[in-house]
Amino acid sequence: MSERPAGDPGAGDPHAALPLHRIRVLDLTLARAGPTCVRHLADWGAEVIRIEPPPAGPGGDITGNRDGFDFQNLHRNKRAMHLDLKSEAGREIFYALVRRSDVVVENMRAQVKYRLGVDYETVSRINPRIVYGSISGFGQDGPYGHRAGVDQIAQGMGGLMSITGAPDGGPMRVGIPVCDLTAGNLLALGIMMGLFQREETGRGRWVHTSLLESMVFMLDFQASRWLMAGQVAGQAGNDHPTSIPTGVFPASDGPITLAASSARQWVRFCEAIGREEWLQKPEWSTTDGRSRDRAAINAAIAAVTQEKSRLHWIEVLDAAGIPCGAINRIDEVFADPQVQHLDMAKRVTHSRLGEQRIVGSAINLTGIDDSPRTATEDAGAATDAVLAELGYDAARIAALHAARVV
Incomplete structure (x- = not known):
């Protein structure tokens, strides 16, 4: 690495412990x-x-x-x-x-x-x-x-x-x-x-x-879909192209985004929102089945989530281990307590x-x-x-x- 000459502004720098200080x-x-x-x-x-x-x-x-x-x-x-x-x-x-x-x-x-x-x-x-x-x-x-x-x-x-x-x-x-x-x-x-x-x-x-x-x-998995499976991805909007349900849903005071795509998450999600009967639907019991019936699943979820507030659903789903969150504007991002904690x-x-x-x-x-x-x-x-x-x-x-x- 290059040595800093005597009198260089970097010499004696309190930040000299930074990992690239010799570069x-x-x-x-x-x-x-x-x-x-x-x-x-x-x-x-x-x-x-x-x-x-x-x-x-x-x-x-x-x-x-x-x-x-x-x-x-x-x-x-x-x-x-x-x-x-x-x-x-x-x-x-x-x-x-x-x-x-x-x-x-x-x-x-x-x-x-x-x-x-x-x-x-x-x-x-x-x-x-x-x-x-x-x-x-x-x-x-x-x-x-x-x-x-x-x-x-x-x-x-x-x-x-x-x-x-x-x-x-x-x-x-x-x-x-x-x-x-x-x-x-x-x-x-x-x-x-x-x-x-x-x-x-x-x-x-x-x-x-x-x-x-x-x-x-x-492009990552979207590229490998084509290279390995011959599938040309298209536009999916706010839905995840392969993991369902993952998307944006209405709450009573604005939208939220959630992801409950794995088999285990799907069970916990249905139980958390009080829709255990969805687990009995054979067409929704597999990943492929939920993928084929994406539109109906999204509509059913939206009918439930729109009844309560964003905070309600974030607390309920977080307690159940389901990834979820608000959709923030940029000003709301920097007002978020976790973003502030992360400095x-x-x-x-x-x-x-x-x-x-x-x-x-x-x-x-x-x-x-x-x-x-x-x-x-x-x-x-x-x-x-x-x-x-x-x-x-x-x-x-x-x-x-x-x-x-x-």
Whole structure:
């Protein structure tokens, strides 16, 4: 692992016990999938230097709404540096950073990184220990390797939109950028495997995934239904496509969702809601039978659940061991006592914007505090400090600013 130099901001850091504190990452990512990957590394202690092009002029920050909720949530715990990778001087600085780093992450189109000279082959010649992580739309090569990709395109091409939404309702996108997020999560896992193997081999490697691959992977059992059973899944709305009954049902004050699909759960469910007679119906006594009679079962359940409140049914079904829950709006999610107990809304203080709440990590390691260390930095905030760590004096740094290299 890369050693932090004396005087480095990481030296003496109270968060040095974080598991990735020895790792230095160069972040060349844009949009969401790449930053999602790097956010994992940053949250767990890696020193991340986010490299962004310098502005063309005053107010020319190309990163968009940097103060907005999305950017602030994606880029916490990172240092922000301006660097023009199109210039020879900028690449020289980048290569100097590569020599002292462990990981490079990018999600450019394949041809762009080669044109800039920041591709894996070039970087690994400078530092053979580099683990180089890439996300693309459709893969690094192949018929679509040259194409740009965004989340919704991958949702469509990867099959997700064909199985999302009400039956015969037409394709429907998922309400979050699930392909971006999954690709970022998987790349972070792949980078950790690359770092782990490097401990044995002494060499890094290129780790890459794509939005399309991630989406096909996430099809999971729906994909295996086709590969192994020849079944093409369709839209099932709020019903689970194979586990019945699992779905959304009305209570007197709003909908609830429940799942009682196994044989044992079905018995407990019928007993809990006072419909033991359903257990005597031969057509509902097997999984296949309940699947064939899904519409009638759903209607019968709805007729019962609509008579009492959500809280009533959640308490009754929870006592019987039946998975169930309210259907919350986003504000209700963060008001939920269990979500509050899990501390999923983290507080961080920004130098200009004041106190903010950002989404916490879903990973828990016992004995380790995962509170955010720093808010998202202003554009280029760490540029001069990073250059000084590389040995650049004030005059050279000023010249780089004047030439708009940084």
